[in-house]
Amino acid sequence: MIAAAPRRKPSGLSPGWGLSAYLLASIVLGLLLLRWQLGQGRAEAESVEPRQFVTPLWTIAIGILCNVSCAVLGCYLVLRRMSLLGDAISHAVLPGIAIGFLLTGSLNGWPILLGAMVLGVLTSVLTQAIAGAGRVAEDSSMGIVFTSLFALGVILITSLAARAHIDPECILYGQIEYSAIDLPPPGGWQVPRLAWRLGAMLAATLLFVVVLWKELKIVAFDPALAAAMGFSVPVVHYCLMSMVACVSVSAFEPVGSILVVAMLIVPAATASLLTDRLGWMLAWSATIAAASAIFGYIAAAWLASSVAGMMAVAAGVQLAGAVCLAPRHGLVSRWLRNFALAVRITGEDIIGRLFREEEAAGARSQESRVREQEMRNKGQETEPPPLPLSPSPSLPSSVPPLVAWLATWQLRRRGWLTPFGGLTDAGRDAARSLIRAHRLWESYLDTYFDLPRDHLHDAAERMEHFLDPELQADLDAELAGRAVDPHGKQIPPATSAGASSPVPTDSGKH
Amino acid sequence: MLGLKYNTLIVLAGVSLLGASAGMIGSFAVLRRRALTGDALSHAALPGICVAYLILRERNLPAMLLGALASGVVGIMVISALCRWTRIREDAAIGSVLGVFFGLGIALSRIIQGLEGGGAKAGLDSYIFGKTAGMTRGDVELILIAALAGLAVVVLGYKQFLSISFDADFARSLGWPVYRLDLLLMSLVAVAVVVGVPAVGVVLISALLIMPGAAARFWTDRLATLLIVAGLFGFAIGLVGTALSATFLVLPAGPIIVLTGTALFLVSLLFGTRRGLVARVIEQRRFEGTLGLRRLLRAAWETRTSAGNARFSRDDLQARLAWPTRKLAVLLNRATIGGHLRPVGAGHYALTSAGEVEALAVVRGHRLWEAFLTAYPEQASGAANLASLSIDEYVSPAIAQELTAELKLAGRWPEGAT
Numbered sequence: 001m002i003a004a005a006p007r008r009k010p011s012g013l014s015p016g017w018g019l020s021a022y023l024l025a026s027i028v029l030g031l032l033l034l035r036w037q038l039g040q041g042r043a044e045a046e047s048v049e050p051r052q053f054v055t056p057l058w059t060i061a062i063g064i065l066c067n068v069s070c071a072v073l074g075c076y077l078v079l080r081r082m083s084l085l086g087d088a089i090s091h092a093v094l095p096g097i098a099i100g101f102l103l104t105g106s107l108n109g110w111p112i113l114l115g116a117m118v119l120g121v122l123t124s125v126l127t128q129a130i131a132g133a134g135r136v137a138e139d140s141s142m143g144i145v146f147t148s149l150f151a152l153g154v155i156l157i158t159s160l161a162a163r164a165h166i167d168p169e170c171i172l173y174g175q176i177e178y179s180a181i182d183l184p185p186p187g188g189w190q191v192p193r194l195a196w197r198l199g200a201m202l203a204a205t206l207l208f209v210v211v212l213w214k215e216l217k218i219v220a221f222d223p224a225l226a227a228a229m230g231f232s233v234p235v236v237h238y239c240l241m242s243m244v245a246c247v248s249v250s251a252f253e254p255v256g257s258i259l260v261v262a263m264l265i266v267p268a269a270t271a272s273l274l275t276d277r278l279g280w281m282l283a284w285s286a287t288i289a290a291a292s293a294i295f296g297y298i299a300a301a302w303l304a305s306s307v308a309g310m311m312a313v314a315a316g317v318q319l320a321g322a323v324c325l326a327p328r329h330g331l332v333s334r335w336l337r338n339f340a341l342a343v344r345i346t347g348e349d350i351i352g353r354l355f356r357e358e359e360a361a362g363a364r365s366q367e368s369r370v371r372e373q374e375m376r377n378k379g380q381e382t383e384p385p386p387l388p389l390s391p392s393p394s395l396p397s398s399v400p401p402l403v404a405w406l407a408t409w410q411l412r413r414r415g416w417l418t419p420f421g422g423l424t425d426a427g428r429d430a431a432r433s434l435i436r437a438h439r440l441w442e443s444y445l446d447t448y449f450d451l452p453r454d455h456l457h458d459a460a461e462r463m464e465h466f467l468d469p470e471l472q473a474d475l476d477a478e479l480a481g482r483a484v485d486p487h488g489k490q491i492p493p494a495t496s497a498g499a500s501s502p503v504p505t506d507s508g509k510h
Numbered sequence: 511m512l513g514l515k516y517n518t519l520i521v522l523a524g525v526s527l528l529g530a531s532a533g534m535i536g537s538f539a540v541l542r543r544r545a546l547t548g549d550a551l552s553h554a555a556l557p558g559i560c561v562a563y564l565i566l567r568e569r570n571l572p573a574m575l576l577g578a579l580a581s582g583v584v585g586i587m588v589i590s591a592l593c594r595w596t597r598i599r600e601d602a603a604i605g606s607v608l609g610v611f612f613g614l615g616i617a618l619s620r621i622i623q624g625l626e627g628g629g630a631k632a633g634l635d636s637y638i639f640g641k642t643a644g645m646t647r648g649d650v651e652l653i654l655i656a657a658l659a660g661l662a663v664v665v666l667g668y669k670q671f672l673s674i675s676f677d678a679d680f681a682r683s684l685g686w687p688v689y690r691l692d693l694l695l696m697s698l699v700a701v702a703v704v705v706g707v708p709a710v711g712v713v714l715i716s717a718l719l720i721m722p723g724a725a726a727r728f729w730t731d732r733l734a735t736l737l738i739v740a741g742l743f744g745f746a747i748g749l750v751g752t753a754l755s756a757t758f759l760v761l762p763a764g765p766i767i768v769l770t771g772t773a774l775f776l777v778s779l780l781f782g783t784r785r786g787l788v789a790r791v792i793e794q795r796r797f798e799g800t801l802g803l804r805r806l807l808r809a810a811w812e813t814r815t816s817a818g819n820a821r822f823s824r825d826d827l828q829a830r831l832a833w834p835t836r837k838l839a840v841l842l843n844r845a846t847i848g849g850h851l852r853p854v855g856a857g858h859y860a861l862t863s864a865g866e867v868e869a870l871a872v873v874r875g876h877r878l879w880e881a882f883l884t885a886y887p888e889q890a891s892g893a894a895n896l897a898s899l900s901i902d903e904y905v906s907p908a909i910a911q912e913l914t915a916e917l918k919l920a921g922r923w924p925e926g927a928t
Contacts, residue, residue, distance in 0.1 A: 083605040084546050091713060133787060134779045140545040140724045147717035148772040151765035158762055258553075258713075259616070262609025269602040306620035312613020319606060329597050 030294035063293030065198035070263035071289035088146035094153020120245025174256030262312035347407035355431035437467035439485035526748035531657030533722030533744025540723035554585025556615025640711030642763035721771035728782025
């Protein structure tokens with residue numbers, strides 16, 4: 001549907017609460033685990049000195065700075081379905097580093113970043129050029145471009161390695177373990193040099209996102225609209241690509257080129273499962289990236305493993321958790337929602353069936369119905385005469401027993417079903433609304449669509465569960481108060497109070 | 511033999527065979543637009559190797575290959591599960607699996623290194639760049655077996671693979687198990703990746719998968735030819751790349767092989783006979799030439815008819831066609847050489863008898879097309895390439911007669927046409 005969906009009502013907690021709770025829990029749990037780890041293997045009497053925290057905390061901080069800048073930009077890549085371009089760029093910037101090094105003889109500073117930006121844009125341009133000019137599928141052309149550039153970079157770097165202090169393995173794997181020890185000379189602030197650089201990179205990334213917020217957003221969600229509104233999509237695209245290249249390069253030293261991919265894509269993909277709003281997605285992505293840094297470090301220290309590798313694994317674990325447990329898009333919650341819907345529909349099918357049986361019985365014994373009506377008119381509140389009902393309404397055999405049992409239990413709890421399996425008054429009202437929805441829909445389909453008669457029932461059987469009184473009134477108005485459905489059955493009138501409608505009013509789209 | 515050392519021969523044979531089999535199998539990945547799944551697969555294989563090593567505590571080639579194959583296939587299945595069951599899209603799923611599995615692999619390999627010192631990591635450190643020079647006879651035999659097995663599967667399932675490569679929906683409508691065939695294809699890719707990674711490394715094996723197939727696509731439109739050409743290209747890439755890297759011993763072999771592939775791809779992109787840029791430019795030029803000649807003849811015929819004079823000047827044509835002077839000169843020249851026009855005096859031309867016949871046919875076709883598209887405008891999109899199509903091939907004789915009658919009635923029927 002094109003029409004804008006109504007803003008969802010916040011259910012209980014605002015999204016900020018979950019996010020803050022997750023962040024806080026990660027930090028507290030991380031500190032506790034770290035404390036426990038440092039206390040391992042020492043005598044009871046010895047206490048952990050604050051000094052020992054410094055190196056691990058700086059390592060974690062560097063990891064957080066690096067991961068968060070990757071994760072923030074990664075959101076846009078994931079939204080634009082260009083995750084793999086991020087992968088390609090993070091491999092393809094290698095020659096840029098080599099050339100920058102060749103020109104300046106230093107591995108730090110602007111020339112390297114500039115070289116990376118050029119290569120980042122070049123990767124994107126070449127991919128599109130080969131895909132366009134050669135009529136090659138985009139993924140093949142991307143694969144060719146980035147493996148070629150990567151090979152070129154490896155060759156340049158290995159031939160430089162003899163002269164320079166570059167270790168190809170370091171560029172691939174990262175050496176976050178040693179970065180926290182790389183301190184400036186004593187005196188003044190004892191902040192690792194890498195932390196300064198990555199902090200600056202993170203600040204630049206955030207600035208980029210804030211300044212180009214509107215442009216990035218519209219290009220991410222609707223490039224055609226962006227073009228129509230006069231934004232230059234390619235300019236925004238290439239800005240994003242050069243930022244990705246810069247971030248990849250500055251992340252090489254701590255996490256290595258290949259794991260940049262994990263940090264670009266995994267937190268953003270996880271965040272996309274947790275929220276539907278861009279701002280919250282960025283926040284979630286950053287939080288997950290930070291948590292990956294914390295727990296990745298702890299796991300690596302515990303197992304004597306690679307910090308960068310464990311950070312990727314920690315991100316993967318969070319992705320798996322979100323796939324299962326995310327509140328709206330997770331597998332468990334989706335399964336639970338479907339189950340609850342199945343229970344509701346089964347329950348409504350039961351009362352609908354009971355109502356139809358009562359109706360049929362009522363038609364058979366018209367006089368008894370008249371008598372009942374008379375008694376009602378006199379104001380005598382007696383229970384209705386016993387109706388010939390089967391004690392347990394038969395259901396289609398496809399309904400699992402658990403669903404049927406839960407549906408019956410739910411009907412009893414609501415007081416719609418008597419202990420003997422008949423309908424209570426409230427239940428009858430609910431069933432009447434349901435049958436009304438069914439027959440209104442059949443009449444509507446019959447009036448406005450050219451469908452054969454025997455095709456009406458199944459469609460209405462599905463729709464009846466989703467027509468709330470408001471929609472029923474609309475349909476009624478459309479049908480100009482039609483009294484019987486196409487099969488000649490009476491359309492029950494609307495119940496006076498909508499309170500006992502079987503359809504919860506907030507059950508929206510399906 | 512040929513003055514080469516035994517070791518060099520082994521490496522040459524191994525890498526060329528690997529190139530041939532990866533090229534052939536990779537063509538399917540290219541056609542199915544799964545090129546980067548191969549990349550994910552090669553990264554996802556690392557944890558399997560490490561786990562096999564951790565279990566056996568020794569370097570056991572078959573076990574490690576099985577482990578690699580298993581974790582690669584698990585990676586592929588996770589990708590398809592993520593795409594199927596969650597809102598994560600394919601690109602993000604591939605990227606996530608690639609990153610996380612590879613991170614796990616690196617973490618595990620670091621644990622292995624810590625267990626037994628530096629020597630124990632043998633076989634794992636070559637995973638990134640590959641160790642081409644360290645290839646043994648056993649490796650070559652393994653590659654040969656994998657290549658033959660892949661070839662056998664492709665030959666046996668050729669028809670099915672053909673249809674899922676080009677039209678998966680059609681294959682599904684024929685009742686073929688597309689999903690399982692896809693999985694079979696990806697398993698073939700996985701086998702090629704797993705035996706190939708030790709030689710060229712994890713990032714670069716995807717180049718060997720993609721490049722031959724993508725390059726071969728420029729030379730042919732038939733799947734069987736494509737597979738053979740891709741296999742040959744892969745073989746050539748392996749052979750030339752290894753030979754080059756043997757010449758420049760300082761440089762790692764894997765990247766050299768990949769750059770050889772890049773060169774081959776670029777050559778194909780430019781000079782491929784079916785889709786290459788040069789071939790397409792030539793085709794385009796030839797087409798424009800034919801089209802221009804036809805327009806020239808039509809203009810000549812119309813000018814002559816309206817003026818009632820056998821000869822017409824160059825300026826008359828210029829006024830009718832509004833072409834750049836240069837283009838007009840070139841085409842006039844071509845028409846004169848082709849025997850359609852003959853110069854009569856300075857700047858004046860007349861149609862030759864051959865040109866007369868040709869021009870009449872062109873004008874008749876053009877007027878019929880005009881009448882047809884006026885009468886049946888909805889057909890315009892159906893006749894995709896109107897200019898290269900003769901009207902008599904497109905419409906039935908009955909409609910052609912009807913249109914002829916219409917034109918005759920309107921007085922627009924060229925005199926003398928049949």
